[in-house]
Amino acid sequence: MSETISPLAPKKYPKMPAIEGVRIATAEAGIKYKNRTDLLAMVFDEGTAVAGVFTRSKCPSAPVDFCRENLSGGKARVLVVNSGNANAFTGKKGRETTSMTGKAAAAAAGCTPGEVFQASTGVIGEPLDANRFSHLLAGMVKDAKAEVWTEAAKAIMTTDTYPKVATATVKLGDVDVTINGIAKGAGMIAPDMATMLSFIATDAPIEASALQALLSKGVAPTFNSVTVDSDTSTSDTLLLFATGAAAKRGAPKITDAKDARLAQFKRALNKILKNLALQVVRDGEGARKQVEVTVTGAKSARSAKRIALSIANSPLVKTAVAGEDANWGRVVMAVGKSGEPADRDRLSIWFGDNRLAVDGERDPNYSEQETSAYMKRDDISIRADIGIGRGKATVWTCDLTKEYVAINGDYRS
Amino acid sequence: MSETISPLAPKKYPKMPAIEGVRIATAEAGIKYKNRTDLLAMVFDEGTAVAGVFTRSKCPSAPVDFCRENLSGGKARVLVVNSGNANAFTGKKGRETTSMTGKAAAAAAGCTPGEVFQASTGVIGEPLDANRFSHLLAGMVKDAKAEVWTEAAKAIMTTDTYPKVATATVKLGDVDVTINGIAKGAGMIAPDMATMLSFIATDAPIEASALQALLSKGVAPTFNSVTVDSDTSTSDTLLLFATGAAAKRGAPKITDAKDARLAQFKRALNKILKNLALQVVRDGEGARKQVEVTVTGAKSARSAKRIALSIANSPLVKTAVAGEDANWGRVVMAVGKSGEPADRDRLSIWFGDNRLAVDGERDPNYSEQETSAYMKRDDISIRADIGIGRGKATVWTCDLTKEYVAINGDYRS
Structure with missing residues (x-):
């Protein structure tokens, strides 16, 4: 049990009723x-x-x-x-x-x-x-x-x-x-x-x-x-x-x-x-932000989930979120490393409602300022549209912070 | 280019000769x-x-x-x-x-x-x-x-x-x-x-x-x-x-x-x-220790390499090494999560020459003190013997430190 409560803890807890039996x-x-x-x-x-x-x-x-x-x-x-x-x-x-x-x-x-x-x-x-x-x-x-x-x-x-x-x-x-x-x-x-x-x-x-x-x-x-x-x-x-x-x-x-x-x-x-x-x-160890990763347009739902997990498990994506940096290049990397069918030139990426990349390159209308403001939120949503099918999946993770390393470099001793 | 040189940098550099052509x-x-x-x-x-x-x-x-x-x-x-x-x-x-x-x-x-x-x-x-x-x-x-x-x-x-x-x-x-x-x-x-x-x-x-x-x-x-x-x-x-x-x-x-x-x-x-x-x-980002992971006794060489990478990529194993904690339980976890054939009750684990676990449980002769001293080294070697075959592989990684998070939470901006 940590001394410091996660900033993402629920603001209030429900009153838990009895369950008969x-x-x-x-x-x-x-x-x-x-x-x-x-x-x-x-x-x-x-x-x-x-x-x-x-x-x-x-x-x-x-x-x-x-x-x-x-x-x-x-x-x-x-x-x-x-x-x-x-x-x-x-x-x-x-x-x-x-x-x-x-x-x-x-x-x-x-x-x-x-x-x-x-x-x-x-x-x-x-x-x-x-x-x-x-x-x-x-x-x-x-x-x-x-x-x-x-x-x-x-x-x-x-x-x-x-x-x-x-x-x-x-x-x-x-x-x-x-x-x-x-x-x-x-x-x-x-x-x-x-x-x-x-x-x-x-x-x-x-x-x-x-x-x-x-x-x-x-x-x-x-x-x-x-x-x-x-x-x-x-x-x-x-x-x-x-x-x-x-x-x-x-x-x-x-x-x-x-x-x-x-x-x-x-x-x-x-x-x-x-x-x-x-x-x-x-309440992920050291978590400061919740990250929802949605993949659409993948070859299948199974493929979408694999890509979504590749993004959600990428240390580079997670540290970028911790640093409040809308580093969508790392999302591209994570799509690419998943090994799932993807076409670089059809890929689009959003952080919240901000489309950062479209058709395989930076969105010409992308506003660094708006996206930076968005990244300061507690709840970050990342979407990648693969552009080749109808497969869809959503997974959730948290950011990767120095506190994660501190907690886990020091747990057993 | 970082201001601080990795503590694992070579102590001396070779003089590089010319290559004709x-x-x-x-x-x-x-x-x-x-x-x-x-x-x-x-x-x-x-x-x-x-x-x-x-x-x-x-x-x-x-x-x-x-x-x-x-x-x-x-x-x-x-x-x-x-x-x-x-x-x-x-x-x-x-x-x-x-x-x-x-x-x-x-x-x-x-x-x-x-x-x-x-x-x-x-x-x-x-x-x-x-x-x-x-x-x-x-x-x-x-x-x-x-x-x-x-x-x-x-x-x-x-x-x-x-x-x-x-x-x-x-x-x-x-x-x-x-x-x-x-x-x-x-x-x-x-x-x-x-x-x-x-x-x-x-x-x-x-x-x-x-x-x-x-x-x-x-x-x-x-x-x-x-x-x-x-x-x-x-x-x-x-x-x-x-x-x-x-x-x-x-x-x-x-x-x-x-x-x-x-x-x-x-x-x-x-x-x-x-x-x-x-x-x-x-020179891995934030690296303070090199980790050599060897898997022996796996079903095949391919299986051994997958298990070795599962260990080498585990954030929990890597943070334990950063914390100089011989947390072999996390090695068990990483073997288990690899999805490769394994038998919990035949598994043995070494940190350096220190056998921490044998036949699926803590080695009765394991010395916490000696292993703790070993973990303070710059070069850590982890071995897991799966005990079911002859497959063998070695991979290398580094520890996961707060500096990794700092470098990557702050790279683009």
Whole structure:
């Protein structure tokens, strides 16, 4: 947790309501951090369905392996998350830790270890001793409360400078259902996949397979379209829990993601995913500006996304934004290096509404003064039109500042 | 040109001998920089063969297009290089500039425009007016001298903090032949391709097709294995000229790159390519440390190189090196994110001779103290053994410092 809050932090936080069927507890286990909470338990009523997406890293953490295995059961009763140690690349010890934690959490919640989910975030490669926190779980489950979502978001922070929460209440059938989400960043953020930790819960009665379909589709234009530094974590985990408690109030039970009654719910879920993903970007390590990169006119949507990520991950583009320099030449460079089909002489580039380049050269009407003024904003939008097709994609990133280097040159020690 | 010379600059520079058949001139054209040379002309005797490799960018600069076209002729009489403006993404105007420069240089050297080669380095997207410097070419060609190679290296610098030169004299047959090379970096350095500007000349009599084969093979483990920031320039150009003047002294004429008499020459050429490539890395923007990344035990050599580049391009690995932190967890992350075949539980990692991780977890015998002492060196070596095959590759990069951000947040303005 940094001393200085990101200048891009939300101006105000929503009041997080309870989700029927979810109770939350946090604790100070002292795993690495002192004088702050670093352990989260989220307890779910029986019948809670779960869906998840994980890092595509070939070297995932032990908790990611644990969750992937349990996900096939589709049922969740308790989630345990710690910050300060990622339990990644910890070999056999790492698996023993997730196994012990799974058993302790199951005993505390009165369920099987197959209904436990876990995530760990922090340093890689340090053994995480389950004994440091597993004894706390029984008390936490017992004392868990409904309305402490923001506390939950705080307990999972590492280099985050603010807790990330989002909520929405929408109709499912004629009944109000609520979706709450929390997330943490803030480095090693890159597609593909969830790119950090995020936990979302709803009281809507949605079966696991339908829930999974909603989540898998929802992450593509949200969590899988943000990048801070192109570095994919070993631990990225996004879990979505549905307690089904709203069924008692008459909400229809949903078994198919294509069910027309889900329209409002889908929109709200996708909005929360995007909201949380952008909060992660806006708290990117050292971030001073959010950058939205849109590519249009590419050969395909897939090609557009690759070009957009090439721009968003370019250190030279990101440092230019940090320096408030509308250096569109570096955008050309990033389009060129993506390896995707492009025609230099059809390329156009905008910063905000300012077109800087058109048909492969500097726009004759481009105003350096207006663009310089634009670059002073907190939110910068870059658009590149490739001019050869109809493929389109948008991704989000932040600038690359000296603070990023300071934070990461100095994290472990 | 920076005020502060990189701490990794060579402690001493070689005395650059003349290459028979090559004459050099530099001038202050004032294209962007003041009070320094920014224009280079290299004049070659009739019969000079040329080979080249260029950026793989889909948006190459106008001079790259110009050189690619002329390369098929295989003959060179004059090379014109300017710094301060890359003549990239300058559309029709850019092509007019290379065409005008080609004609002016041809008139000056008494050759056809097809025997002219050009390169430009500096800001992208600003039109480059050939009239700013083309009138100087006739005088430069006339006054060109043999022994000013270091002056040539200075004229092509942009954010470089020192000129990059290398030389070797070896036997071809029974005759001494000499190879001289110059290069410039220092940002936008990444494979694949030459990753900057470099010009090499020899008096050895080697035919263009053999010369091209030597160069294409030589760049893979040298210039194509260095990366500063993963950003591939629009302008990367590496040209190799062979005047053939040593034939008069009895050097054998070489028509095939496989000719056994080339053994010494090949070794010397490859050494110069590596020497110049590493000088580029050691002058990477803001670099304080050189990092050699070796991957062994990968599924294939190609896979090893991809993993090595994933490590070398990771901002988190590079900032850790800057912070003198042996954060091997980030190496695990970078192996994982490469997408290449890997088995977490067989992975081993070394910083220098210090094995930090073995069989997928922290090495029980790892000494934090010794490794910390190692990280204070200027030259850091990272090795990752993937443990699944025999593929091997080495790449070089530098650390990512606050100075990199400062230089690039502030370059254009």
